[in-house]
Amino acid sequence: MNRQEVLSVVLKHLRLNVNGLEDREIDPSKSMAEFGASSLDIVEVVSASMRELQIRVPRTELVPLRNMDELVDLFTKIKNKTQ
Numbered sequence: 001m002n003r004q005e006v007l008s009v010v011l012k013h014l015r016l017n018v019n020g021l022e023d024r025e026i027d028p029s030k031s032m033a034e035f036g037a038s039s040l041d042i043v044e045v046v047s048a049s050m051r052e053l054q055i056r057v058p059r060t061e062l063v064p065l066r067n068m069d070e071l072v073d074l075f076t077k078i079k080n081k082t083q
Contacts (some may be wrong), residue, residue, distance in 0.1 A: 001083070006053065006076045010068060014046040017041045028068040046071070051081050 007028060015021045018037045026035060032042050050057060055078045065071050 001053070001079045003072060003076045006079060007068075007072045009052050010045065010072055010075070011047045013052070014068075016033065016048075017044050026068075028072060031067050035044045049075065053081050055082060 009040065011026055011028075014032060014035065014037065018032070018035060018041050021035060024035075032045060037045065046062065053075060055075060056076065057078060061074060062071075065074065
């Protein structure tokens with residue numbers, strides 16, 4: 001699975017969980033919080049994305065991430081290891 005496919009999964013779940021993002025351009029170099037996501041929204045976006053991608057990521061690996069690009073890079077790396 002390539003990076004763009006993983007990004008589309010994360011963005012889909014961000015749009016499903018945060019109001020007002022349906023037609024908005026989302027810059028993945030920004031954090032989810034910058035788009036109005038609460039901490040609970042972020043947990044749901046990450047969890048739903050991992051379920052769809054069929055991966056597991058320890059919380060300790062998620063803590064240092066600063067933006068969606070870093071999340072997507074991590075998910076892509078893990079997804080490609082499991083294939």
